[in-house]
Amino acid sequence: MTPAPPRSPDHLTLALPKGRILDEAISLLSRAGLPLSVPESSRALRHEFPGVTVLELRNQDVPVYVDLGVADAGIVGKDVLLESGRAVYEPVDLRFAACRLSLIREIGAEGPIHRVGTKYPRLAREALNARGIPAEVVKLSGNIELACLTGLADAVVDLVQTGGTLRANHLEEVDVIVHSTARLVVNRAALKLRRDRLRPLIENLRALVGQDGTAK
Numbered sequence: 001m002t003p004a005p006p007r008s009p010d011h012l013t014l015a016l017p018k019g020r021i022l023d024e025a026i027s028l029l030s031r032a033g034l035p036l037s038v039p040e041s042s043r044a045l046r047h048e049f050p051g052v053t054v055l056e057l058r059n060q061d062v063p064v065y066v067d068l069g070v071a072d073a074g075i076v077g078k079d080v081l082l083e084s085g086r087a088v089y090e091p092v093d094l095r096f097a098a099c100r101l102s103l104i105r106e107i108g109a110e111g112p113i114h115r116v117g118t119k120y121p122r123l124a125r126e127a128l129n130a131r132g133i134p135a136e137v138v139k140l141s142g143n144i145e146l147a148c149l150t151g152l153a154d155a156v157v158d159l160v161q162t163g164g165t166l167r168a169n170h171l172e173e174v175d176v177i178v179h180s181t182a183r184l185v186v187n188r189a190a191l192k193l194r195r196d197r198l199r200p201l202i203e204n205l206r207a208l209v210g211q212d213g214t215a216k
């Protein structure tokens with residue numbers, strides 16, 4: 001393993017997910033005082049700004065990079081954070097990318113649930129255990145609703161926001177498992193080492209999303 005070059009305590013490394021969270025994350029961080037702009041469309045995965053490096057990752061990898069201290073902080077959905085099981089510090093609910101993780105079946109489906117398809121096997125397992133449903137959980141990677149339509153599974157655990165995907169596929173939400181929004185996550189050691197950079201960032205983000213006790 002190549003050791004990472006030492007980073008100055010003045011420098012911040014941020015883990016941000018490509019996909020639907022990236023633009024809003026960059027916009028919020030910029031308004032909170034970081035000199036960021038949306039990375040130009042290139043194949044580059046690491047973007048340098050004055051005093052800040054942005055690592056562009058898959059959602060599931062954001063908690064890993066932050067927990068292991070390669071990134072000082074990151075932004076990720078609560079759904080992905082819970083699924084990761086990583087005990088990172090989570091100081092700000094950024095209140096965007098709101099959705100819920102739900103148990104979903106074909107409209108009118110009855111009878112026992114034997115197999116559940118999902119991108120969230122840990123949360124699905126916990127939810128099924130809590131409801132006393134001894135079903136098999138099958139990990140899938142995308143277009144999860146298809147598992148119900150094809151008979152691969154007799155229920156799925158997936159995200160719902162407008163409900164448009166459910167309606168378009170003759171599916172219904174049977175139960176909400178957890179509500180999710182985007183969160184700022186911070187490495188606990190970095191919070192001490194880079195306190196002068198991270199504390200103002202946390203306070204500015206709290207003020208921007210209305211969690212500092214002041215009016216927005």
Ligand SMILES: Nc1ncnc2c1ncn2[C@@H]1O[C@H](COP(=O)(O)OP(=O)(O)OP(=O)(O)O)[C@@H](O)[C@H]1O
Pocket residue numbers: 017018019020021058059060076077078079080097098099159160161162180181182
């Ligand atoms: N339809 C939606 N409406 C609002 N927020 C959503 C919706 N779908 C997902 N999210 C939130 O945005 C996060 C990122 O979603 P996105 O669609 O970019 O990920 P993905 O492409 O499915 O993930 P990956 O390809 O990295 O596995 C999710 O973890 C969730 O918190």
Ligand SMILES: O=P(O)(O)OC[C@H]1O[C@H](OP(=O)(O)OP(=O)(O)O)[C@H](O)[C@@H]1O
Pocket residue numbers: 142143144145158159160161162163164165166
């Ligand atoms: O209730 P809705 O507003 O329809 O949103 C829910 C859909 O959004 C997400 O899928 P996405 O579009 O990210 O595609 P994916 O399945 O590839 O993740 C999620 O997995 C649902 O399928």
